Amino acid sequence: MIKSYLLLAWKVLLRRKFFTFISLFGISFTLVVLMLATSLLDHVFAGYPPETKHASTVNIAYAMLKGEHSRRNGFAGFALLDKYARGLPNVEMMTVVSMPSGAYSYLNGQRIKSFMKRTDGNFWRILDFQFIEGGPFSETDVKDHRMVAVINQSTRQRFFGGQPARGKSLEVDGQRFTVVGVVPDVPILRLVPFGDIWVPHTTAKSDSYTKDLVGDFMGVLLLKDPSKIALTRDEFWSRLKTVPMPDPMFTSIESTPETLFDTIGRMFIGDGTGVGTGYGDKLKLALAIAAALFMLLPAVNLINLNTSRILERASEIGVRKAFGASSWTLVGQFIVENLVLTLVGAAVGFVLAGWLLGLLNGSGLIEYADLRLNYRIFFWGALLAVGFGLLSGVYPAWRMSRLHPVQALKGTAR
Amino acid sequence: MIQLTGIEKVYRTDRIETVALTGINMTVGEGELISIMGPSGCGKSTLLNLIGLLDAPSSGEIALGGETVGTYGDRALAKLRNREIGFVFQTFHLIPDLTVRDNVEIPLLYRRESGAARRKAAEAALERVGLSSRMHHFPGQLSGGQQQRVAIARAIVGRPRVLLADEPTGNLDSQMGDEVMALLKDLQRHDRTTVVMVTHDPRQAEQTERIVRLFDGRMVA
Numbered sequence A: 001m002i003k004s005y006l007l008l009a010w011k012v013l014l015r016r017k018f019f020t021f022i023s024l025f026g027i028s029f030t031l032v033v034l035m036l037a038t039s040l041l042d043h044v045f046a047g048y049p050p051e052t053k054h055a056s057t058v059n060i061a062y063a064m065l066k067g068e069h070s071r072r073n074g075f076a077g078f079a080l081l082d083k084y085a086r087g088l089p090n091v092e093m094m095t096v097v098s099m100p101s102g103a104y105s106y107l108n109g110q111r112i113k114s115f116m117k118r119t120d121g122n123f124w125r126i127l128d129f130q131f132i133e134g135g136p137f138s139e140t141d142v143k144d145h146r147m148v149a150v151i152n153q154s155t156r157q158r159f160f161g162g163q164p165a166r167g168k169s170l171e172v173d174g175q176r177f178t179v180v181g182v183v184p185d186v187p188i189l190r191l192v193p194f195g196d197i198w199v200p201h202t203t204a205k206s207d208s209y210t211k212d213l214v215g216d217f218m219g220v221l222l223l224k225d226p227s228k229i230a231l232t233r234d235e236f237w238s239r240l241k242t243v244p245m246p247d248p249m250f251t252s253i254e255s256t257p258e259t260l261f262d263t264i265g266r267m268f269i270g271d272g273t274g275v276g277t278g279y280g281d282k283l284k285l286a287l288a289i290a291a292a293l294f295m296l297l298p299a300v301n302l303i304n305l306n307t308s309r310i311l312e313r314a315s316e317i318g319v320r321k322a323f324g325a326s327s328w329t330l331v332g333q334f335i336v337e338n339l340v341l342t343l344v345g346a347a348v349g350f351v352l353a354g355w356l357l358g359l360l361n362g363s364g365l366i367e368y369a370d371l372r373l374n375y376r377i378f379f380w381g382a383l384l385a386v387g388f389g390l391l392s393g394v395y396p397a398w399r400m401s402r403l404h405p406v407q408a409l410k411g412t413a414r
Numbered sequence B: 001m002i003q004l005t006g007i008e009k010v011y012r013t014d015r016i017e018t019v020a021l022t023g024i025n026m027t028v029g030e031g032e033l034i035s036i037m038g039p040s041g042c043g044k045s046t047l048l049n050l051i052g053l054l055d056a057p058s059s060g061e062i063a064l065g066g067e068t069v070g071t072y073g074d075r076a077l078a079k080l081r082n083r084e085i086g087f088v089f090q091t092f093h094l095i096p097d098l099t100v101r102d103n104v105e106i107p108l109l110y111r112r113e114s115g116a117a118r119r120k121a122a123e124a125a126l127e128r129v130g131l132s133s134r135m136h137h138f139p140g141q142l143s144g145g146q147q148q149r150v151a152i153a154r155a156i157v158g159r160p161r162v163l164l165a166d167e168p169t170g171n172l173d174s175q176m177g178d179e180v181m182a183l184l185k186d187l188q189r190h191d192r193t194t195v196v197m198v199t200h201d202p203r204q205a206e207q208t209e210r211i212v213r214l215f216d217g218r219m220v221a
Helices: A002-015 A017-045 A078-084 A139-143 A153-160 A226-240 A260-269 A279-308 A310-322 A327-363 A375-401 A405-410 B044-051 B074-084 B100-109 B115-128 B144-156 B174-191
Strands: A057-060 A062-066 A071-076 A091-098 A101-107 A110-119 A148-152 A169-172 A175-183 A197-200 A217-223 A252-255 B002-012 B017-028 B033-037 B059-064 B085-088 B162-166 B194-198 B210-215 B218-220
Touching: A002 A017, A002 A327, A002 B100, A017 A260, A017 A279, A017 A327, A017 A375, A057 A226, A062 A260, A071 A078, A071 A217, A078 A091, A078 A217, A078 A226, A101 A153, A101 A169, A110 A153, A148 A153, A148 A169, A153 A175, A169 A197, A217 A226, A226 A252, A260 A279, A279 A375, A310 A327, A310 A375, A310 A405, A327 A375, A327 B074, B002 B044, B017 B044, B017 B218, B033 B044, B033 B174, B044 B162, B044 B194, B074 B085, B085 B144, B100 B115, B100 B144, B115 B144, B144 B162, B144 B174, B162 B174, B174 B194
Parallel strands: A110 A197, A148 A175, B033 B194, B033 B210, B085 B162, B162 B194
Antiparallel strands: A057 A217, A062 A071, A062 A252, A091 A110, A091 A217, A101 A110, A148 A197, A169 A175, B002 B017, B002 B059, B210 B218
16 A cells, blocks of 8 residues: 555656645755754764763853943853862863964965964863874973974964974964874864864963953863763852952852853853753754744645645545545545655755755865764754654645545535 | 435535435345436436445435445445445546556555555456556546546456446447446346446436436436
């Protein structure tokens, strides 16, 4: 029976090519957008190398100084992390890393901009960079203020023409560093590992950053047991109550260890505080609702299109009912037909999405972009397509199955 | 085989009530070939639809093969139609996207028979109506008479006990009409199929064993 339904579904698709094209366009366009969005989210949040310990890490990225009439918020300051986040319970290791900032070099009369980060030795232990050349700088290098740098592959290409760079000298923002290691490029959307050049934070020209509670750093904590994050969080919050305020206009500081997804969630749908949890879940819900609404419009259009074709198929429905098809059998048949249509649309959408991602990767719009469709994206895309097919097929199928056989045989659809 | 008792069919809209059939009492014996005649709008097709369980009477009782069907739901009626009744329509109602053989197989789809069994039965039915050589053609490639023979093959493929034909020769010329009538008579004679036929053509009605005449929704002598 299924084979017969599939055969008929294929023939129905070929019967009215224009309607089929319109339907497929709507489905594939919707799925392309959703797959691109899913690919972007996967790109940002999934645990790709070097973030192999992604499931066990949380970040302290956000901090807010609050007063009765004043507020200062931003990324965490070095002092907040160094003095109040070290040695927290359930934390195996912590690194402090700055946000990427533009740093300029001059080479052969040309100005070159790189994204530089300042960090410590633990950065290279928490993140699993596969070094192409050399290795990382160590905690000793950091303590000794050594002017060493790890660069990425593109920086090696820009400065050294792709030749081995280890041991060579690199000038950035007026400072000279010796290259100790080269790592592969990491896309800019991967906030924690992204960078062109990494140097010890102790090589900063000024040590004023060491006093900031709100600044431009992030703490990355490798947890021993991610399920016990509440332990870590509660202790950190407790320590925050002891932080002396840098200015009388502030009375407290808020910050929290959380996943990057939670941080992004807080930015978009937070309550304006540095505390509270569960923003990641709320963001997931918001994204799911957005995806559902985005699918709703083409689904409604497809419902209208399918329903309007009832009259065209009324005679066939009447014949099938006359020869023993029950209403449920016909619902099943029409849903199979709609699923075939949406799966064909999904396949077209998948191919288009792959092509567009390739274009995006090559366009340079996203630095070092490596967007791709993997099995996870494909799974979610297929699931969306099936959901789409059911959503847009159930009502027309139900309407078609309810046709009175006598009316249907007369070619009227009531 | 078929028993109708006190059948009435009334169509009601917001403004009008139309009595399509009233006071119908009728019995059709097993293996009988009967025709239903009457002027346009007298309720012939309505009566045929009721016998075929495609519609329900407003009042009265219908029994098919001894089973009273008044309390049957959609699923049970569909099953009964599939098992016991074959339909032949004036306008053939073949599905244009399916081959001749696929069209003939339709009743067997709803019996959950295997693909091989369906194909075999469909080919046998097409052989019976003399269209084996056209099984891979599409309906659009056949003449009217051939299409009606395919429709008959579809109607008999499941070996129903009752065949209902609503003006089966209405869209055919006289020669093709005679061929179709010959087929129906052959089915009645050899398979003991009960055939109930609606027709306008007195020549064809006279070839049946009994004529039921309707006028304004009532049976007349």
